[in-house]
Amino acid sequence: METTTPQRKIAQVKAGSRAKPAAKARRRGDAPAGRTVQSLERAFSILESIANSNQPLGLAELSRATGLHTSTAFHLIKTLIVLGYVIQDEAKRYRIGPRLFMQAAGAFNEVELVNLAMPHLQRLAEETGETTHLAVRADSGIAVIAKVDGRSSIRSSERVGIVRPAYCTAIGKVLLSALSKEDLDAYLRNGPYEAYTPKTITAPAALRDEIKRVAAAGTAYDDAEFNHELRCIAAPVRNFTQQTIAAFGISGPV
Numbered sequence: 187m188e189t190t191t192p193q194r195k196i197a198q199v200k201a202g203s204r205a206k207p208a209a210k211a212r213r214r215g216d217a218p219a220g221r222t223v224q225s226l227e228r229a230f231s232i233l234e235s236i237a238n239s240n241q242p243l244g245l246a247e248l249s250r251a252t253g254l255h256t257s258t259a260f261h262l263i264k265t266l267i268v269l270g271y272v273i274q275d276e277a278k279r280y281r282i283g284p285r286l287f288m289q290a291a292g293a294f295n296e297v298e299l300v301n302l303a304m305p306h307l308q309r310l311a312e313e314t315g316e317t318t319h320l321a322v323r324a325d326s327g328i329a330v331i332a333k334v335d336g337r338s339s340i341r342s343s344e345r346v347g348i349v350r351p352a353y354c355t356a357i358g359k360v361l362l363s364a365l366s367k368e369d370l371d372a373y374l375r376n377g378p379y380e381a382y383t384p385k386t387i388t389a390p391a392a393l394r395d396e397i398k399r400v401a402a403a404g405t406a407y408d409d410a411e412f413n414h415e416l417r418c419i420a421a422p423v424r425n426f427t428q429q430t431i432a433a434f435g436i437s438g439p440v
Contacts, residue, residue: 228254229262233271233286242279287427296322299432300332303423307334307434316438320423321357322431324349326373328358331432350412353379353393354386356420357433359406363397364422364430370397383414406433410440 235251236243248263249256263280266272270285300320307318311334320332327349352358352373362370377390387393400406408418420435 225262228252228258229266232259232262232266233282236272236280237282237286242275242277242281244277244279248280284427296331299423303332303432303434304334307332310334310434310436311336314436314438316436318434318436319357320432320434321350321361322433323352323361326352326376328352328355328361328433336438351379351382353377354382354408354411355435356406356408356418357435359397359400359408360420360422360433360435361430363401363406370394382412383410385409385414386411415440 231252231254232248235248239251243251245256245260245263248254249259252259254262263272263274267274267283270283272280273283274280299322303320307320310318314336316336318334318336319330321328321330323329328351329349330346333346350358352362362373365373374390374394377393378388379386379393381388387396404421406420408416408420410417416437417440418435418437420433422430423432423434425431
């Protein structure tokens with residue numbers, strides 16, 4: 187019978203403890219194919235463990251789930267809490283924080299947005315007989331990412347992908363109204379702006395007042411400010427965190 191010396195027993199225990207994280211990664215089926223930054227891999231393993239749990243997890247539970255020493259897990263969690271990706275409740279258990287939901291919302295790509303918006307744009311075009319469109323911010327302007335033509339004999343010539351100014355379009359005003367004070371100030375410093383029609387608002391102070399009205403009302407108007415033959419109305423499209431991620435509008439002849 188083979189005997190096990192104390193030294194050999196210690197070596198076996200150490201080898202087993204080193205194998206735990208790798209074994210857990212193999213069981214999850216997401217082991218990295220190449221070299222990774224260990225601290226990042228460990229931080230993401232903590233986030234994944236919390237996100238995949240049906241209830242908040244304590245430090246000991248997270249340590250077991252990730253195969254990390256409790257002190258290592260604790261220091262990583264502290265960093266995640268400071269960054270807002272994890273929060274700790276009164277029972278000192280951990281759950282996903284708001285910052286992660288904000289990042290997920292930001293990753294909501296335009297293709298998915300268009301797919302969700304098209305039935306609503308079509309319904310609005312049918313009910314009003316006018317052209318409906320969806321747009322997002324594009325640097326200092328707006329980009330039309332979806333459009334449905336109405337029954338009207340006079341239609342907007344805007345095509346999908348075209349970039350328009352934000353300050354003189356209804357959709358642009360909606361998107362400007364969602365900016366922080368600092369970002370709006372930075373935008374207004376670029377004025378005065380080009381007058382596309384006699385009704386275009388070009389003065390930064392007047393534009394700021396207009397954006398305030400839009401933010402308060404939740405809707406914006408373009409009274410022949412970009413095209414002297416068209417009037418438009420627009421409203422925000424918000425995600426589940428109530429952030430304005432796009433705007434939709436209806437355009438019709440004056």
